[in-house]
Amino acid sequence: MSIRTLITALYWTAIVTFVVGAGLRVVGGAIGIEALDSAGQIVCLCAWPLAVVAAVLDVRSAARAHPPE
């Protein structure tokens, strides 16, 4: 698996995780189940490190591909 594929997979996993978390929060808020809202918050939080790791790998791979003169 190339680094580009890994980065893309991480970004997509983060996006899907965040959307699922946000959905849980919306549904939990709408029907008044606090546990669902809290679960959504945790899922949203899980998306964040995935996206940051992807972003760091993205910047790192670009820096290696185009090193500063």
Add this chain to the structure above:
Amino acid sequence: MYGTLLTGVVLALAEENSSDGELLVNVASGSFVLWAAHVFATIVARHGAAHGRQALRAAAAHATHHSAGFLIGPSVSVLALVPGALNIMDDTLSYVLAVVAGLAVLVVLGTAAAIERRVRWYLSILAGLATGAVGLAIIILEAVFH
């Protein structure tokens, strides 16, 4: 820088009784949504630009790379909020650390920009401090007018 400033604004506008856990969710989610919006805007701009039009996949790759700072910038402040959210550290101390960390990121970015332009070291530090001061002023202005 923009992501770091936004984090500073979210922290500045935080209600007094909100916990570090709530702040952590707000800051992390806010930076994620802002990143997504920037990626989306960049894809549309690159894909539809009159000159140098890119295929959607290439535009998406460029957009995610170009927007990486929106996630990396606020990460220091977010990490500073984690000990408070986990009750390892006092909530207020963790909050202050997050604010100071955000300003430190601005100072480092300003200093790095000056170093890249081969400015003398003391002027680079001054440029970094000026960047932090302008960032703080923007955060205060945003908080006042919000």
